[in-house]
Amino acid sequence: MAYGLHITNTSGDLLVSSDIKSYHYVGSPTYTGVQSSYDNYSGSRIYRYTFTDSQTPLIFIKPADVNKFYAVLTHFKSGNNWTYDVIGSGTSNQPPTLYAFSALSGSNSSGGYGLLVQDGSGNRTFDSRDKPLAIVDIVSAIPPANAPDGGATSTSAVDPGWHDCDVNNGYRPGMEHNFSSNNSHNDYSYSNSGHNSNYMFSAPSIAQSAWRKNAYHYHCDGCSNWAQADQHHTFWGDLGVFYRQAYKLTSTQVQAGWCSVKEYWWGKAEKTSWAPWTSECDGSGSFGIPFSQKSINRVSNSVIIADATNYV
């Protein structure tokens, strides 16, 4: 550098620079309500927030419950208006608090003391009056390949038995799997010497996972008895669960895991006979799962950990 200011920390990493802008606190997105709920297995809630920023802010989550997984699920952008959907595991509403950080913009902040650093054009790169982001640690995290606690499902059809026309209640128990995901996570330790209840993290949900079970039943009454009319009993069904990547921040670990978002269920029972021909309890509808038996977009993402105490 020909001129300016560079400050490094005790590890030699860049702390403050007149060449590179630092992230600063720009506000807390507004919570507007629960968008959707899913109450089976581990369950989940999708919470919605809105925020206005001309830049692309980093969003931090301060968990409402440290025993739950959270992540920013979707970023909607329209002009400078951002809408965030945040997923949280569990079957009760516990929206987290969000904190947004962006590179400095606008004119100088008020206040007559502190540290102000500008680049060669006079633009602020660091201003202690605007609450610069102080990071505790950064870890690279990836969730396990299989989201269900019961592991990968088999696509070999199971026989759920015959339950007549009770498609919605009779067949599903025989198709169940441990689709909960509370215990499916990879764990990463972080620098936690100053840990307190205000610790927060930034990490979007990018990975998706979907797993299914298939069912088939067939039996015939009368097929082996020439004196009795044949009556065929058939059931086809599919049960699947869709997951999104999420994180739990404990006092010692970042846990990269999954939240079950929704389920897909389809069943069709058919009882047919000839002479006279009859057909009962035909099902309808479709399964609709977008994919299954795998996880996609499963890559290591950077999880940033910071202390929200500085920004409350």
Added chain:
Amino acid sequence: MAFGIQLKNSSGTTFFDSTTIGGNFLGTFTANANSNASFTIPHASLITTIYTQIFMINDLPTDQEALAHTISVNSGTGVVTATAQGNSSQSQTTQVVIFGK
């Protein structure tokens, strides 16, 4: 502290010091669906470690796979590359946020 920097807020509480990891914003770019994109970080030589976060923008399809770009970082040149994945209906627009320490 024997040496280094220590910044305090108006209450006298230290919120930023030499043990902190700085939140250095290095850039952000959008990789459109079905297209590759790259970004060159200015002043990359000042940074010891480059990190990225990626997320997909706006509604995702619910009837098929929605694939984000894969990201590669050349720390020597400071070039971050996003490579589209899947077919034309699977590939989604990906936002890449780059920061470092």
